[in-house]
Amino acid sequence: MKTKRLIALLLAVVMAAAMLAGCGESSKKQDDKIAISMYMWDRSMLKGLSPWLEKKFPDIEFTFIQSFNTMEYYKDLLARGEEIPDIITCRRFSLNDAAPLADHLMDLSQTEVAGTFYSSYLEVNRETNGAIRWLPMCAEVDCTMANKDLFDQYGIPLPTNYAEFVAAIDAFEAVGIKGYQTDWDYDYTCLETMQGCAIPELMSLEGTQWRMAYESETEEEQVGLDDVVWPKVFEKYEQFLKDVRFEQGDEELRFSATMDPYYQGKTAMVRNTAALADNITQERGINSVILPYFGETSEDNWLLTYPMCQLAVSKTVERDEAKRKAVLEVLSAIFSEEGQKQVAYGTSVLSYNKEVNITSSPALEYVQDCIDSNHLYMRLASTEVFAVSQDVGHKMMTGEYDAKAGYDAFNAQITNFKDPDAVEVMFTQETAYSNDFTDHGSAAASSLMNTIRSSMEADMAIGFSPTVSTSIYAGDYTLQQAKWVLTARNSVYQGEYTGEEVWRFMDWLVNVKEDGSNPIHHRNLMPVTSGLEYTVTEYERGKFRLEKVTVNGEPLDENATYNLMLVGADTFLEHETFCNCPMPADLKEKRQAYLVDDFSSQECMQEALEKTRQFLEPTEYVTILQGK
């Protein structure tokens, strides 16, 4: 009997071994989703890309955070002992800027997704050690936007070279129309116009050699401006400013101040992107087309481009093989044709990836020869170049610098750049507050909003959507670091509202609209409040319903009057491309009346912090319930 049992046991063992051998890899845990955090350089990515990714990867728990368009933020994270988020994006990019992050980012050179890139585009991002840590998203075109209708109206031909460009400006000036204007206040405008007017020089053999040297510079060996190419750049810029008839004060022009005259037919040309040109054509019926940065001949015309953004992966992802695979799958999806369309919305000029065809923007009709001849200049976009371009550019605009002085100042700053906002410690934060979004919101966001409200002596404050992109850390804060707590420089409004109006305001910010427009498709977009609390029900994933608004725990009195402070830009909420949730007209009209002029949310925060010298204690401003 024992012998038979032994035989039976052996057979069972053999069978079990055979069965086990037939099994493949251990199955993935069904319930445990892989968590991936992704920092978006701009909120526009939250509109199309994030919901698309969530739908495409139901087994991944994404956390999308609106972040900053600078490498400095991530450097600061590392300096505070934090880890880089799983996937980070940044539009302002240069290899030398990204170098300090290299040890914390994955080398993607041997991944399948990197293999999908055209070599010539990818090689730009290759480090000296062969590593490739940043992958560029399809190219955006940012040149001169022309009101074609206006050109036609006045019979002025669209220019094909620099002389014709100047002639067109003159022609418009002659009829009382500003020939060229732009939002000179911004650093990117200064940078792009400065480089745009001298692309042939910058793309010369000497120019490209200098650029390669500059982007390979190290902290110890800073590379100054080339003395062959760059003096010509400043000379041409000086001339450019004259030719576009720059006037004193224009250096303070911002977007709206520039665009309103354009919409009104009072300006013929402005600096802008192909995406916006298409949008204006579609939205406002103004036939806007992109013109290149002109050279002496049409063969010298160039388009200024830059990747929509650059994307990198934290090295921490490599600790978990399953997560590494998941992240690479996400990257492959993002850089697929469908993924890039979620980012570019058909406004890109070209894809950097093989097998990805992106339909060219209609606004690019008149620059097709530039595209065909590969006259696509990728802007030099290091942080310091942005800052120095703004400083030097403004001084050239105001006449403080001529070309030579401009060159010298630029050269001096670029080899020893210090952001003034990042030098002086403003205060020391005693308590850290996390930006993790719980059922009671973000502690960091609440702290910020409580801090801002404290300086404005308002009864309550409402930030439209995510106003905070980072946790508040214990430790020293410079002004620059404080500004990173607040995502953007939004407008600030303050005035008297009834309880009923406050309710309607919250309703507009939270509830899904009748046409399906959804301002909060992710809980991270939930508005942050101070001085009032609200309760919402997530009745469907990414869909919320406002249930209750209280003031210090008491029900909101609809008839009472409250001094309400509003912080935020409604562009994202109201724009058809994004949330398409127009603010009720009466509320909008009232809000506009309460606009605090020349006072952005960042300035508001700065003012508050100068008083409090501390981010204040957060409150549980929201309660998110799950239900139907």
Next chain:
Amino acid sequence: MKKRLAALLLFLALAAGLVWAGFTYFGFVSQTIYEESTAHLTEIFHQANQTLYNLVSVNWSRMRMWTPYLERAESDEEIVAYVNQAREESNFTDFYFISRNGEYLALSGDRGYLDLRDQLATLILGDQPIVVNSVVPDQPEIMVFAIPAEHGSYRGFDYEAIAITYNNSDLVDALKISAFDGQASTFAVLPDGRIVVDNGSEDMQKIHNLFALLEESERLTDGEITTLQEDFLVGNSGSIVFDANGSPYYLVYEPANFQNWTVLGIVPANVVNASMNKLQSTTMLVVSGIATALAVLLLLLVIQQNRQKLKRKDHELLIRDELFSKLSINVDDVFLMVDANDLRVEYVSPNIEKLVGIPEQEVLRNIYEIEHLIRTDESVHILDQLSTVLPGEQREWDREYIHQKTGEELWFRVVVFCTDIQGEKKYILDLSDRTKDKKINQKLEDAVYTAENASRAKTTFLNNMSHDIRTPMNAIIGFTNIAMKQEPKPEVRGCLEKIRESSEHLLTLINDVLDISRIESGKTKFAPIPVDITAVADTVLSIIQGFLSNRNIAFRTHLAKLEKPCVLADAVRIREVLVNILGNAVKFTEDGGTIVFEASYHPGADDRHITVRYRIEDTGVGMSEEFVEHIFDEFSQEDNGARTQYKGTGLGMAITKRYVDLMGGTISVESKKGEGSAFTVEIPLELTDESNVQMQELPAAKVDLIGTKILMAEDNDLNAEIAMVQLEELGIQVTRAADGIEAVKIFAENPPDSFDMIFMDIMMPKMTGYEATAAIRAMRDRPDACEIPIIAMTANAFAEDVQASLDAGMNGHIAKPIAMDEVAKTIARNLNRYPV
């Protein structure tokens, strides 16, 4: 079992050996195939690589040849013609003039920027030829071969280099190989694995990085991939095998010898090894087949053995089933098996209907049908008690049932066993029909009752007969003795002598009959007491001397000495046995004869026992052989006329034999007619301590009883008269009471110590002797009431009668007919009178 184990181990060792040999062979074959295949592949792909290198080399050679010609060309048209001719030779896609800043001008006049990155400086400033991947919008990736040229101009375009470009597909042609039916892939890759020239086969489409592909291979370790990366970097050649799409692939690689490319070939292993794999798979198939056959054989063996075992078990079950079935039908027991959970009947023996009148199917449907059998409702329902019976226990109940068809009254013994069968609790009920037993027992009880009644009647009869015969016998013997003492005439004396002899014979006959009856009824008990066994023989001899007093018989004795004579023995019975035998010897030995009495002692079964042997020989009349066989039968007397000569009851030897048997001894007889007889008696005896031995009763002797005052209660006037006459002859003063009441009254009315002793008859009217004794003993105001000896004087002569008298508070017992010697000894003993 050991042999089987050894066989199994041998089998396992063989199997392990086969497996080891299989793996070794498989490994050897695989390695050989791998080496052969990679060598073959390396050669093939080296040719492809060489083709690519030749293309590049030729291009550069040709381009160097073109440069001077282009410089010397006199017109643009001439240049165009020349380049078109060159295109036909080299099959390139485009021809470019390249300016210092990287601008190009095509033959067609198209201009643009050719992004050569850092290679532009190599080309222009370094004056080196370059090969570089580049791209222009909406065009496939191109490979640019450029060489520096003397400053020249074409269509007004100043150039410093010329270039030809190939689309990827053009280079792919160079890498194409005709072998393997299009299933081979050829790639040129950068050191980081990025594919720059893609000649992938159908199953290697959409691959952009070799290392990303290899990372998915379970076959490769991280170390092997790292080695591969290093090989690519330093330009080594090599080969590996990796998995993709679930299949193995061969990868051979070698440097492209220009730029930093590596050319590699990938072919499915099964394609490369098609024929070898067939051989290998056939071999493995055969080996696997043999192994499988062995395994199947083993499996079949096990299955066969299991089947045989099952068959045997089935057979045994069938036999048991049949046996149980037949037994169930033919026994008076009904068996049921009931599930403990729901009391579902799983089995009921088919004889249930016959035994209790309930159909089998009804009980199968409902166990509670058997409760209907109960004759009275008072009985506890057994089914309600089942839950109290635990596994391994059994309980029993007796039940009176009614046969449900015949109405017959039945007695059943219900036994419930609780058992656990493979985890399931079951009750087994045995309803055993005990009706026949019950009836037999009833009859037996009746018979016993009847027998006991008969026994009691016999006892009563014997007691009555004893009493009723002894009473007149007492008178006859008494008065004969009185008459004899009156000095009658010789004729009268003769008559009186005959009356006395006849009376004594009759009394002996009565005593013997009573004795044999009592022995047979078991009332005679063997009562050993500590005695000196040698004294027993002495006593017997003294008795026998009396028998021999008027005879001329030589009597010889041989009495052995015994060191430790103290034994446990019934001396009275031994004495009776010996007296009986010796009495017969005297009786049947004529004068002039001889009687020999021997007593000897022999070792017993152990140290604590001895055997006493008595032998009595005489030279008497002897017995025939036929009679000797029946000598111990009751009432056996040899019919030889001796009966008239030797008076006997015919019960003496029967009683003797019974006594010897009672004592565990043996008696044997040897006799010869006319010569004499010899009796041998052997009795086992247990030794005891000397201190326990009672003094032997002394033989009777004359005592002085004059003046003794006796109150005698006797209802029979004749007996009273006889007793009074004989007692008064001894000088005793006798006061008679006619019954028990009177005796009590006389005792009470006389002052204390008026009487020395009371003789009390037992069976008296009004008040028995027992009652009178009790009344006297109960007189608390009379100090002598408790002390006065009261002697039963009764015809109730049995031992139990003696005991009954003692139990009633009396001090002794005298049986009627009275013997005055015995009476005198009793009086003397109780009054502490001793011989004078």
